[in-house]
Amino acid sequence: MAMSGGGDKTTFYISVLLCVFAGSFQYGYNISSVNGPAVNIKDDLYNPFESGKAVYEIGEDGSVLENPVPTCPNISSVADCAACAEEIACTSDFLLEADRALHITREDQYSYAVALFTVGGIVGSFSVKPVVSHFGRKKGQLVNMIISLGASILFVGAKHYNSHICLVVARILIGLFSGLATGICPMYIIEMSAQEDRGWIGVLNQLLITIGILVAQIVALSSTMRESWGIYMALTGVPAIIWIALMGLSYESPRYLYLEKNDATNAARVLKKVRGTDDVEDELDEMKAEHEKSLSEENMSIGALFTSKDVRWQLISIAAMMIAQQMSGINAVFFYTNKIFESAGFTNETSTKISVLIGALNVAMTFVSMSLMEKAGRRSLMIYGYGIMVVFCVLLTVALKSLHVGTWVSYVSILCVMGYIVGFAIGPGPVPWIWATEFFKQSARAAGASMGCVICWVCTFIVGKFFPIAEAKLGPYVFIFFGMVSLFAFLYCLKITPETKGKSFEEIQVYFAKLNGVEISDEEMKLADNREE
Structure with missing residues (x-):
């Protein structure tokens, strides 16, 4: 990987690694953490069903009536009820209808709790701009770690107290955390990086x-998931605790200090x-x-992005x-790999x-x-x-439509998913997370990153x-639809987007100034003419 020369950059590496470990890692963990313990x-x-109590009677219209029907005291779940259907004084037709109605109810309730993660993510994305502008990049991370710890406590409470409310609030909070993390982390690590390091450092977020x-x-494979799912979901708080314990070793973004706080002395330090x-x-x-040029500009709001x-x-772009990143089907592949392979x-x-x-492989x-x-750009x-x-x-x-040809086609489908x-x-x-920071000038960067996150989360919700x-x-x-979206993105990158490898923020802005039809100076024009094709 390409790294810049210079002296001891330990402080830089600590700052960016703490950020992506506590932010991006947690986000990734929570994308999948709810799948493993779903049944539990x-x-x-x-x-x-509750032990020693009752199942509900199904009315003629298929609705669940209030009057309970006494049942075996050993029954504690729908599965138990179905398993001993031949041993208790209930008709199999009743059990099948009860299982159907109650299964639909609990699936709806669980799906609702799961979906709130995306809702929290959208709210968190809209919050990126005010959080990083008011608190800064580093203190904005601190705010986010506190949100994560609150969610972790509620995950444990959901299991310990069998509380649906605790789970719902925890999912909203961890979604809020994730929405903020997807905006703050890429912005912070790119602003902290030297020009020659921005590429590989930016990939740390996705990594x-x-x-x-x-x-x-991997955690989902644990044999103790049944008894400890609350703790497994609460493990998301461990990186937050580590970040808070070591926050003194990280620094605020010097670009934020200089360009937004007008603190040249601390920025230089x-x-x-x-x-x-x-x-x-x-x-x-x-x-x-850049600071002198921005003195006449106010920090852009999200609304101003659409009019400027x-x-x-x-x-x-x-x-x-x-x-394209989301509608090309990546989350569909990750969320439904089991279904695809089944x-x-x-x-x-x-x-x-x-x-x-x-x-x-990912x-x-x-x-x-x-x-x-x-190297490639x-x-x-x-x-x-x-x-x-x-x-x-x-x-x-083609592979999924040709499964009848032979068993070997099933293995081809695996190779296709791996190739994808x-x-x-x-x-x-x-790359889109890197570009969301590189493309925008300082006064628009927070709003641009926030808007990018919002779009990403809305598309994630639509796909899910x-x-x-x-x-x-x-x-x-x-x-085929996902392939068409990918083809659109392929052509867009080929015709519109610039190569930002090795470019300063100023050079990138000059390229977009020409594209936007904004007047630029002769010196800026030379920068644009010298950009890499």
Whole structure:
């Protein structure tokens, strides 16, 4: 991987690693943490049966009546009731109808609790701009860690007290945390990085997300999940505790100090510390020039992004990339890998193990992306990544429609999913988060990052909500839609987006100024003409 030279940069590495471990890792962990204990949570919190009590009577219209029907005192779940159906004085028809009605009820209740994670994420995304502008990048992380700890306590309470309310509030809070983390973490680590480090440092965000997903998948295999699911979900708070304990070792973003707090003295002090050298005049001069230019500009609100000509194509590009990242189907693949492999003929146990391997592949390929980011460039990795995804979306559709040909086709479907993950991980996964910081000038960066997060979370919600419906109606052909979205992103990157590798923030702004039709000076024009094609 490419790293800049210079002196001891330990402080820099500590600051960015603490940020992505406590923020991005937690986000990834919570994407998957709810999947493993799903059955256990439903049994504990949404179980209509209680030992020694009663099941509910089903009316002629299929509704659940208030009058209970006495039953065996050993029954504690729907599964127990169905298992001993032949041993108690109930008709099998009654049990089947009761199981159907009560199963639907608890599935709806559980889905509601799960979906609140996305709702919290959307609220958190809208909160990025006010949080980082008011508290700063570092203290904004502290606010977020406190939110995470609150969610962790409630996860334990949900299990200990069998409390649906605790779970619902915990899911909202951890969604709020995740929405903030997806905005704050990429912004902080990019602003902390030297120009030559921004690429591989930016990939750390996606890398820790993928590691968090993988850890949650591995934890889900635990044999003690039934008794301890509250603790497993509360493990999300461990990184928050570590961050708070070590927060004194990290520093505020020098760009935030100089450009937003007008504190040149502390900005210079921090910059020397994180670069490991006193030779930081070039960076300070760049910040000074940007600061003088921004004196006539106020920090943009999210609403101002939509009316300012200066950031028109930056906003369009980030919106397009965030929409493409989610609507190309990555969350559908991660959320429903078990279902995909089961439709290919694998058992649930085998499908779960394959899903863990897919998660490991995602981590491995993100490491590859990190090593290539400063060699191949952001734009090139996006183009190659989406090109690979288009190919494997088509091949996966063909494979799932051809399962009747032979058992070997099932293994082809695994290879197609793996190929799709490879394409996503090398570019479309990490790069949009880097661009969300690189594309916007300082006065618009917080609002731009916030808007990018909002778009990402809304698309995540849409995919999670409607993919099962689309898959039920279209079958494997749903991956053709994902392939078309990937093709759009491929062409957009090929024609519109600039290569930001090796570019200063000022050079990137000059490119977009030309695209936006904004007047630029002769000196800025030279910068634009010299940009890499």
